[in-house]
Amino acid sequence: MKELLEICGFDEREVRAELPRIERAFRRMEIERGDVETAKLRLRRYFELELRSVRMMLKIYLREMVRLALGREEKDKVVYSQLPNFAGELLAAAMAENDDLCAGLADMVMLLVYGGVFQKMDGAYEAGERCALAPESAHCSCNQAKLGLLILGALPRPDLLVSWGIYCDEAWKTDEFIESYLGIPVVCVSRIQDTNWEEEVTERDVRYYAEQMRRGSVKIGEVAGREISDAALWESLLENKEYMETLVEISQLSIGADPVPLSLNTRLWAFLLCVLPIGPEGKEEKLNMIRTLLDETRRRIDRGEGFYEKGAPRVALGVMPPVAEPAFDYLLRDAGLSVPVFETMWWTPDADLMPQLDPQEADPYRLMASMLLRVTIVASASMRIAALQEAVKRFDLDGYLGLPHWSCRPFMGDALMMRDAARKMGVPSTVIEADVFDYRRYTIEQQRTRVESFADLCKVAKMKKRGPQKKAGC
Amino acid sequence: VIELMQRPLALKSMKADGVKVIGYTAGDYVPTEIIYAAGAAPICLIHGGDRYSVDLAHSVTTRYLCPFSRAQIGNRLSKDQAYYDMLDMAIVGITCQHMKKVADILNYYGDMEVFRLGVGDHDLDIGFSYYLDALKRMKLKLESVTGSLITDEKLRDAIAIYNRLRELLKNIGLTRKTSPVLIGTKDFIRLNHASYLLDPKVMVRELECIYRRMLQGTGTLPDSKPRLMLISPVVALGDSKILDLVEEAGGEIVVEDVCEGVRSYWQNVELNADGPLHSIAEKYLRRRTPCAFMRRGSSARVDHALRLVKEFKVEGIIWYQVKMCETYDIEYVYFGERAKEWKVPVLRLESEYDVVDRGPLKTRIESFLEMVQRRKRG
Numbered sequence: 061m062k063e064l065l066e067i068c069g070f071d072e073r074e075v076r077a078e079l080p081r082i083e084r085a086f087r088r089m090e091i092e093r094g095d096v097e098t099a100k101l102r103l104r105r106y107f108e109l110e111l112r113s114v115r116m117m118l119k120i121y122l123r124e125m126v127r128l129a130l131g132r133e134e135k136d137k138v139v140y141s142q143l144p145n146f147a148g149e150l151l152a153a154a155m156a157e158n159d160d161l162c163a164g165l166a167d168m169v170m171l172l173v174y175g176g177v178f179q180k181m182d183g184a185y186e187a188g189e190r191c192a193l194a195p196e197s198a199h200c201s202c203n204q205a206k207l208g209l210l211i212l213g214a215l216p217r218p219d220l221l222v223s224w225g226i227y228c229d230e231a232w233k234t235d236e237f238i239e240s241y242l243g244i245p246v247v248c249v250s251r252i253q254d255t256n257w258e259e260e261v262t263e264r265d266v267r268y269y270a271e272q273m274r275r276g277s278v279k280i281g282e283v284a285g286r287e288i289s290d291a292a293l294w295e296s297l298l299e300n301k302e303y304m305e306t307l308v309e310i311s312q313l314s315i316g317a318d319p320v321p322l323s324l325n326t327r328l329w330a331f332l333l334c335v336l337p338i339g340p341e342g343k344e345e346k347l348n349m350i351r352t353l354l355d356e357t358r359r360r361i362d363r364g365e366g367f368y369e370k371g372a373p374r375v376a377l378g379v380m381p382p383v384a385e386p387a388f389d390y391l392l393r394d395a396g397l398s399v400p401v402f403e404t405m406w407w408t409p410d411a412d413l414m415p416q417l418d419p420q421e422a423d424p425y426r427l428m429a430s431m432l433l434r435v436t437i438v439a440s441a442s443m444r445i446a447a448l449q450e451a452v453k454r455f456d457l458d459g460y461l462g463l464p465h466w467s468c469r470p471f472m473g474d475a476l477m478m479r480d481a482a483r484k485m486g487v488p489s490t491v492i493e494a495d496v497f498d499y500r501r502y503t504i505e506q507q508r509t510r511v512e513s514f515a516d517l518c519k520v521a522k523m524k525k526r527g528p529q530k531k532a533g534c
Numbered sequence: 535v536i537e538l539m540q541r542p543l544a545l546k547s548m549k550a551d552g553v554k555v556i557g558y559t560a561g562d563y564v565p566t567e568i569i570y571a572a573g574a575a576p577i578c579l580i581h582g583g584d585r586y587s588v589d590l591a592h593s594v595t596t597r598y599l600c601p602f603s604r605a606q607i608g609n610r611l612s613k614d615q616a617y618y619d620m621l622d623m624a625i626v627g628i629t630c631q632h633m634k635k636v637a638d639i640l641n642y643y644g645d646m647e648v649f650r651l652g653v654g655d656h657d658l659d660i661g662f663s664y665y666l667d668a669l670k671r672m673k674l675k676l677e678s679v680t681g682s683l684i685t686d687e688k689l690r691d692a693i694a695i696y697n698r699l700r701e702l703l704k705n706i707g708l709t710r711k712t713s714p715v716l717i718g719t720k721d722f723i724r725l726n727h728a729s730y731l732l733d734p735k736v737m738v739r740e741l742e743c744i745y746r747r748m749l750q751g752t753g754t755l756p757d758s759k760p761r762l763m764l765i766s767p768v769v770a771l772g773d774s775k776i777l778d779l780v781e782e783a784g785g786e787i788v789v790e791d792v793c794e795g796v797r798s799y800w801q802n803v804e805l806n807a808d809g810p811l812h813s814i815a816e817k818y819l820r821r822r823t824p825c826a827f828m829r830r831g832s833s834a835r836v837d838h839a840l841r842l843v844k845e846f847k848v849e850g851i852i853w854y855q856v857k858m859c860e861t862y863d864i865e866y867v868y869f870g871e872r873a874k875e876w877k878v879p880v881l882r883l884e885s886e887y888d889v890v891d892r893g894p895l896k897t898r899i900e901s902f903l904e905m906v907q908r909r910k911r912g
Contacts, residue, residue, distance in 0.1 A: 192867040198598060198858055225829055229631050232829060233864045240832070240868050248829050252664060254628045254652030257641040264652075264667065271660050441638035469860065472598035473635030477642045491596075 061086075064096050067103050068122050069115030082122075085129040089214045091178060099177045106386035108326050108367065113353035117329055120342055120349060124164065125173045127339050131162030132216035137284050140166040140215075141222040141337075143202050143231065145249075147428050150277055150288065151222075151337035153296040158284040165336055166215055167206040168383070171497050172329065174214070175205070175384035184208030185498055192237055198467040201498030203234040210242055217244055220283040222276050225250040226269065227438050228470050247279040251433075255440035260409055261433045269429035277425070293424040299343060304334055306350045308413045310357050315400045315455050319366025320374075321357050324381045324389040324399050326367075331405065332383075368398030373458035373518035376451060378403040378478060379437050379471060381463070385499040391508060392461075395515035401455055407434045408443035411451035441474050445481045452485040458525065459518040461511075462491040466502070488517040537732055537740065542616035545575055554622040554680045559606070559636070560730070560768065560794035561825060563627035563653045565814045567696050567803070568669065570734060571688040572676040577617050578730030579606050579624070580795060583773025587612060588887050594643050595635065600858045601887040602768045602794065603632035607639050610646070617731065623647045623679050625672060630827040630861060649675050656824050656831065666815045673811065689810035693803045695734045700799040702741035703729065707799070709748060710788040711846055716748045719764065719787035720777045726796045727771040759786035760906040761847055765839060765869075766854040767826065767862045769795035775892060776854050776883060776899075783900045784907075789846040791839055793825035826861040835865070836872050843878055850879050850906040852899075857886040879906060 061083070065075050086092075108114045131138040137158070141151055142165060151163040175181035188204030189195050191211060209215050221239070225232035225248050232248045239246040251269040255262055281287030307330060314320050314327065330353060338346060360366065375397045382388045392399055407415040415434045421427045436444050451457065460482035464471035475491045482489035492510050495501040545555055554574040558564040569576035581587070587608030588601045595607060609615040626637035628650050641648050652668040654661030673684050703726065709716045725744070729737045762780065764787045769777070780787060790796045803810075803817040823838040824831030842848065851873060855862040866882055873880045881902040883895060 192864055194863070197860070197863045199860060199863070229827055230860050230864075233826075233861050236830070236832060237864050237867065250655055250661075250829055252628060252652035252654060252668075253634050254650040254668065256650055257638075257648065264664065268654070268660060268664055275658075441635075442641070445642070466598065469598055469631040469635065469858070472596045473631065473638065475596055476594055477639065480642075 061096055064100050064103075065122075067100060067109060067115070068118040069112070070119055078123075081130065082126050084133075085126040088129050089125075089174065089180070091180060095178050095180055098179055102177055102179070102386070106325060106390065108323055111326070111353070111356050113349050113356050114326055114329075116345065116349040116352060117326075117333065120333065120338060120345055121169065121173050121329065123342060124169050124336065124338050127162065128164050128166050128169060128215060131164075131218075135162035136160035137162070138216055138218040139163040139220045139222065139280055139283060140218045142167040142206055142224070142235075145222070145224040145335075147273065147432060148335045148337035149293060149296040149300055149428065150273065150280070152299075153288045153292040154277075154280050154284055155337065155340055156296060157281075157286050157288055157292050161284045162339075163280075163284075163337060166209070166218075167202060168332060168336065170209055170215065171202065171205060171384045172332065175497075175499060176386055179499065181205055181384065181498070182500065183212055184214060185500065187211045191241070193234065200228070200230045200465070200467045201495055201501070203230055205497060207234060207238060210238065210244070217242065219245070220280065221246045222280060223248040226432070227253075228468060230467075230469070245283075247276050249273055249276040253440070255443075257440075257442045259440070260443060261430060261439070265433055266426055266429045269433065270423065270425040273425045273428060290424055297424055297427065300334065303347060303350050304414070306354050307331065307334055310350075310354050311401065311405055311413050313354075313357050313361060317361045317366065317400075318398075319364075319370040319372070320368045320398045320400045321360040321366045322353075323367040324377070324392070324402065325386045326353070327405075328381050328383070328402070366398075368393050369396060372396050372398035373515070373522045374398055374400050374456060375459040375461050375518055376401050376403060376448075376455065376457050378448070378460060378462045379464065380404045380496065382494060382496045382499070384497050385504070387504045388494075388507070391504050391511055395508075395512045397459075397461075397511075397515050397518060401451070401457075403436050403448070403451075406436065406447055406451055408436050408439040409446040409450070411447045411454050437470070441477060444474065445477060448478060448481055449485050452482060452487055457487055458522045459487050459514070460489040461514060462489065463494045463496070464491065465496040466493040467495070488514065488521050490514045490517075537736055538728055541731055542620070545577070545617075545620055548575060549620060549622075555620050556676070556679075557618065557621040557624040559624075559626045559629070559633050561627055561629050561633070562793075562798040562822070563629055563818060564625050564651055564672075565669065565818050566734070567689060567692040567814055568673055568684065568811075569625070569676060570695070571684045571692040572673075572680045573682040574622075574676065574680050575733070577621065579609070579618070580727055580730050580771045581605065581609055581615060581617070582768070582770030583775070583887055585887055585889065587615070594639055598858055599635055600632045600767075600856045601885070602770055602856050603636050605770065605887065606636045610640060610644060621646055623649060623675075625649045625651055627651045628653055629825065630859075632859070647679070653828075654819065655829050656819050662815065662819060665819045666812060669811055669815055686810050689814070690805065692734075693805065693810060693814065695738060697802040698738050699729055699734050699741065700797060700802055702738065702745055703797055703799040706741065706745055706748065707789070713761070715786060715788055716751055718781065719790065720774060720781065723769055723777065723790065723792075723796060729797060730771075759784055760849045760903055760910060762787045762906075763839070763842060763846065763848040763851045764790045764792065764854060765851060766790075766792045767794060767859050768792065768856060769854070771795075773885070773887065775885065776852065776895065779892070779896050779899045780852065780903075783896070783903045785850070785852075785899070785903045787852065789842050789848065791823070791835075791842060798822045826865045832865055832868070836869060839869070840872070840876060843876060848878060849910055850881065850902065852902075853880055853882045855882070855884050857884055879909070
């Protein structure tokens with residue numbers, strides 16, 4: 061255990077101070093010695109442990125999982141939100157206002173750490189499948205995991221679930237089921253996805269979404285005991301702004317460098333930290349981590365080092381790498397590809413790395429709504445397509461690899477349009493069905509042939525793009 | 535039947551005279567009154583059940599949309615389906631993700647304007663305002679497409695016609711409360727499908743005639759058959775497999791709770807002081823049983839189902855869902871539990887509009903009906 065914590069960047073003093081609490085949480089989650097060995101192996105194999113920032117990041121995530129697992133023991137009230145929520149600031153503000161509140165994006169943390177590192181999610185997926193979300197009906201494994209974790213008690217049952225009906229029907233429908241089956245109160249934040257093809261983010265969409273978030277916020281305040289003030293929300297948004305700006309700088313450096321300096325896993329975990337509401341005690345650490353990552357990225361670029369091979373075809377991954385299976389990144393590298401950017405990193409409709417927002421906006425809920433409606437997967441299909449086509453040009457891509465989550469109706473509904481849109485830009489594109497949240501399906505070896513074939517296409521396309529090369533001596 | 539056979543030709547000639555043909559998605563969230571008041575011909579996108587249109591859609595989308603949605607895409611792409619081929623515009627109610635993707639794919643690959651009608655939360659004031667605003671935008675859009683102003687007077691006339699249509703369907707449906715039933719479910723659903731395609735005035739005339747004749751009749755179906763209820767997200771025009779199998783096995787569906795394919799005829803538009811559009815929004819969003827895609831709609835749906843079970847003396851429930859419909863699939867779990875409390879057996883069936891599942895479905899339906907019959911005999 062001590063070794064695991066050291067891998068995750070804990071120093072000796074921290075190990076001493078935190079070990080009893082971590083062990084308590086592990087007991088609750090039934091993490092045993094064998095699981096710790098698995099975690100050590102996977103961390104060494106799939107994470108850039110040579111980077112100090114990565115170890116710092118792992119520490120933050122591990123602490124976050126422990127905090128959530130012990131939420132009921134340590135705090136009076138527990139509130140969870142979950143994917144496809146990206147408004148972590150709301151929960152962060154709630155915690156800032158209420159000392160005795162444990163709030164977090166439970167499913168995301170558990171999928172990344174409990175699943176991706178410890179590979180302990182099998183029981184949760186199966187419990188979710190057995191209870192309501194049968195595998196043959198193509199239910200989302202993220203929701204199976206959420207339901208299963210609550211049934212098994214790996215996480216304490218919350219006092220409120222903040223559900224997000226902004227993107228798919230599966231998430232909020234599962235939450236309503238959880239409400240009736242487990243008796244956990246739910247408040248659903250909805251939006252209406254009626255943006256017409258020629259429209260961009262509409263005022264009606266922003267207004268409705270902002271109102272719904274405000275409704276959710278009131279409910280969180282009622283449960284937590286104290287309402288979330290606009291001032292606290294602004295503070296939370298501003299705190300995240302610095303993190304986000306540094307992350308964008310890292311992204312820009314990664315996109316501009318050859319070889320691409322950082323692995324997808326590093327960038328995905330750093331990206332998701334941006335939307336995770338972590339406990340108040342971890343805020344400073346989070347900022348230190350991202351600053352360190354920026355320094356280390358610069359150093360790698362200066363030294364001409366990278367995670368991927370120099371000169372490898374530059375491919376964008378849509379929508380994002382598998383959350384619960386870090387091995388996929390290594391498959392891409394082994395196939396001779398490099399991934400300077402994944403789709404969730406850019407914003408619609410111009411593939412900017414920072415969203416274009418009204419600097420005069422005085423309402424934090426409207427600001428959040430405007431921002432979240434520009435996330436590629438949340439935006440309309442036409443905006444998503446426009447952003448992809450812009451990204452191909454802007455980031456000088458050699459291919460687009462669609463990796464849609466197989467049971468996600470919106471992802472899969474868009475998949476062939478996205479492939480076609482990329483091809484129209486003259487780059488190879490393919491769709492490989494994946495399960496982004498469940499490592500049991502679509503194993504790496506199943507994906508290998510498909511990825512390798514696609515890599516061959518990209519290599520040919522890249523050579524063609526470079527034009528005929530003169531042979532030496534001619 | 536004759537009216538239906540002649541409808542495509544009639545529409546073609548109307549189109550030649552400048553009348554616009556407006557397609558709209560099923561589910562009764564797109565008020566046809568507004569389309570009709572614009573002087574256009576409303577045509578519901580209700581065809582499905584065949585494998586051909588589903589397979590055709592696979593060139594542009596994946597198998598993870600429900601077969602009914604895929605059929606809508608395939609029907610438009612095929613150019614073989616007369617109604618779909620003559621559309622000037624489609625109005626897509628933003629109900630479930632599947633319908634939203636139909637709109638996106640028709641936009642991306644199609645050659646037709648698509649208007650998305652946002653459906654707000656049924657139980658929130660902001661949801662109602664949103665829906666009302668969406669109806670206003672839909673009205674403006676229709677005015678620009680048809681070149682015809684939609685006045686309050688035209689809307690009131692359209693409301694009167696559709697109210698009568700719904701009332702007649704309801705009256706016809708209600709005759710099945712007692713045995714022997716005067717009309718079988720297949721015919722009743724056919725009437726609903728016809729009402730989505732024919733001119734409402736013609737449909738009202740036909741329904742008046744049918745209803746009159748029904749009241750004079752004595753019933754043609756024996757009363758020993760098990761009385762069943764059908765719950766389904768969609769029964770498409772062309773998807774009669776389950777209905778055929780139930781009929782063949784000796785069952786009688788006496789009432790339906792179907793989101794897409796049977797009209798929401800239980801309530802009518804009641805004109806209020808806020809104007810016809812407001813009245814329409816009230817009926818279509820608030821004064822109805824919400825479909826499974828609607829947030830916080832499950833308990834209202836379950837209560838509605840229970841009421842029908844009691845009123846129609848239902849002895850068994852056929853829960854028929856299409857593959858990949860995640861909302862009905864999740865909802866079934868607690869619906870099944872509630873049905874156990876009511877002591878009504880439920881048979882869950884699923885279809886991908888495939889011919890190969892006919893055999894297994896037949897066996898399951900026969901076994902279920904045998905069990906219901908045995909319970910009936912005590």
